Amino acid sequence: MAGEHGLLVETGSLELSHRLDAALRADRPEGVVEIVPGPDTVLVVAPGADQARLRARLEAVVAGERGRERAGVAAGPVVTIPVVYDGADLDSVAALAGISVAEVIQRHLGRELVVGWLGFAPGFAYLTGLDPVLETPRLDTPRTSVPAGSVAIAGPYSAVYPSASPGGWRLLGRTSVRVWDVAADPPSLFQPGTRVRFEQA
Amino acid sequence: MIEVLAPGPYATVQDLGRPGYAHLGVPRSGAADAASLRLANRLVGNAEALAGIELTFGMARLRFLQGAWVALAGAPVPAGPVRGAGMGAPFWVPEGAELRLGAPEWGLRTYLAVRGGIAVEPVLGSRSTDSLSGLGPEPLRAGTLLPVGRPEGVIAVDVAPPPERRPAVLRVLPGPRDDWFAPEALEEMCARPYTVSQDSNRVGVRLHGPELARAKEGELPSEGMVTGAIQVPPSGQPIVFLADHPPTGGYPVIGVVRAADLAVAAQLRPGDEVWFTTRPGR
Numbered sequence: 001m002a003g004e005h006g007l008l009v010e011t012g013s014l015e016l017s018h019r020l021d022a023a024l025r026a027d028r029p030e031g032v033v034e035i036v037p038g039p040d041t042v043l044v045v046a047p048g049a050d051q052a053r054l055r056a057r058l059e060a061v062v063a064g065e066r067g068r069e070r071a072g073v074a075a076g077p078v079v080t081i082p083v084v085y086d087g088a089d090l091d092s093v094a095a096l097a098g099i100s101v102a103e104v105i106q107r108h109l110g111r112e113l114v115v116g117w118l119g120f121a122p123g124f125a126y127l128t129g130l131d132p133v134l135e136t137p138r139l140d141t142p143r144t145s146v147p148a149g150s151v152a153i154a155g156p157y158s159a160v161y162p163s164a165s166p167g168g169w170r171l172l173g174r175t176s177v178r179v180w181d182v183a184a185d186p187p188s189l190f191q192p193g194t195r196v197r198f199e200q201a
Numbered sequence: 202m203i204e205v206l207a208p209g210p211y212a213t214v215q216d217l218g219r220p221g222y223a224h225l226g227v228p229r230s231g232a233a234d235a236a237s238l239r240l241a242n243r244l245v246g247n248a249e250a251l252a253g254i255e256l257t258f259g260m261a262r263l264r265f266l267q268g269a270w271v272a273l274a275g276a277p278v279p280a281g282p283v284r285g286a287g288m289g290a291p292f293w294v295p296e297g298a299e300l301r302l303g304a305p306e307w308g309l310r311t312y313l314a315v316r317g318g319i320a321v322e323p324v325l326g327s328r329s330t331d332s333l334s335g336l337g338p339e340p341l342r343a344g345t346l347l348p349v350g351r352p353e354g355v356i357a358v359d360v361a362p363p364p365e366r367r368p369a370v371l372r373v374l375p376g377p378r379d380d381w382f383a384p385e386a387l388e389e390m391c392a393r394p395y396t397v398s399q400d401s402n403r404v405g406v407r408l409h410g411p412e413l414a415r416a417k418e419g420e421l422p423s424e425g426m427v428t429g430a431i432q433v434p435p436s437g438q439p440i441v442f443l444a445d446h447p448p449t450g451g452y453p454v455i456g457v458v459r460a461a462d463l464a465v466a467a468q469l470r471p472g473d474e475v476w477f478t479t480r481p482g483r
Contacts (some may be wrong), residue, residue, distance in 0.1 A: 003460070008425070033221060117423060121226055122226045125226075187325060191225070
């Protein structure tokens with residue numbers, strides 16, 4: 001339970017969160033206003049819905065998706081992001097990882113990342129699956145303004161800043177792709193489960 | 202058009218928010234005390250979802266460049282010099298007149314509805330200012346011009362009971378992460394009052410009082426949160442999330458305030474005392 005109108009479903013894995021999210025969006029139970037996947041959970045908000053019925057429905061969907069887990073991953077759409085690798089923190093990331101700047105770039109380009117969840121700001125996606133060699137802590141002092149389109153890393157995640165904001169992630173480069181546009185439908189290029197490939201611009 | 206001559210300490214345009222985008226990192230936003238905005242809209246014959254003005258601590262001055270029916274609800278403020286101006290009933294503001302609103306006797310947020318609604322450009326389907334993410338119109342400033350929409354329907358209500366000061370008690374449903382706290386934490390939270398901190402805003406009501414001890418250490422993975430969630434950061438001092446709360450968070454939520462009491466939470470002002478209870482009655 002998450003209050004009178006919310007149910008927090010424990011999935012135990014990001015993959016199952018994405019499957020449950022996709023299944024609920026494809027066939028949305030009556031009264032559901034929000035479906036918010038997280039790494040271990042999915043929050044479902046349904047004001048005024050019959051809670052017992054919704055709970056039963058969610059249990060059935062979770063059981064079904066768990067059963068299908070071995071049948072292979074339902075892949076999300078792929079988005080390619082061209083990046084100019086000229087970020088201010090390339091050198092510090094290379095030094096922390098003990099590799100060259102060229103290798104930092106190669107390792108960032110070398111893997112397909114997956115949008116885990118969004119938070120912090122509209123359209124700010126936590127991209128999972130970063131090469132562990134690139135894992136670096138956030139800056140001790142966050143920048144007061146990071147330009148929109150900045151491509152950055154922090155901890156096990158990468159991200160593209162959707163709009164100009166303060167931020168403590170380490171900047172690797174920039175893209176001209178608009179990942180967030182309030183006039184677009186949907187406004188965010190990144191949705192939970194979207195697969196992301198970075199390429200050198 | 203309505204011209205803002207003075208917005209008071211903080212004023213924004215608010216409707217019922219932009220639901221359905223939490224998974225994209227977009228807060229719901231909307232009126233912090235949605236019940237009062239709905240009431241003000243009903244009083245001028247509007248659909249409840251139209252946008253009005255949310256004043257924080259009153260003290261605003263507005264010039265009406267066209268005549269309009271107006272209603273006020275929420276924290277009670279003195280209103281004048283327009284004839285008939287007051288809380289809980291529609292009144293006519295003539296063209297060119299200035300409406301002056303004073304400071305509330307109690308409570309924090311007052312809602313002004315205008316027949317036809319405030320018709321600023323919607324963003325993602327809502328005219329609300331989201332103070333956390335910056336979506337929606339800028340907070341009001343001296344000189345802001347607010348367009349008024351075309352009235353529809355009839356004014357079917359002529360008066361509402363004056364708002365009553367309700368006891369500052371927030372009824373709480375435990376969870377979803379009460380098991381992250383010491384077994385007696387919920388009881389302690391309800392045993393003594395908390396004081397509302399100066400740092401409170403549309404994101405949340407920050408409280409000072411009994412420290413809530415954790416049973417589990419470590420970090421909770423980021424997860425979705427609802428409005429009314431009582432999040433407890435490492436300080437042990439709870440925050441009650443209001444309309445502009447972040448859609449996801451990583452600190453455990455010990456309980457959630459009942460939807461009917463969100464209006465009470467939204468009217469708390471710095472220095473006020475507030476009690477929690479896990480009993481469903483009052």
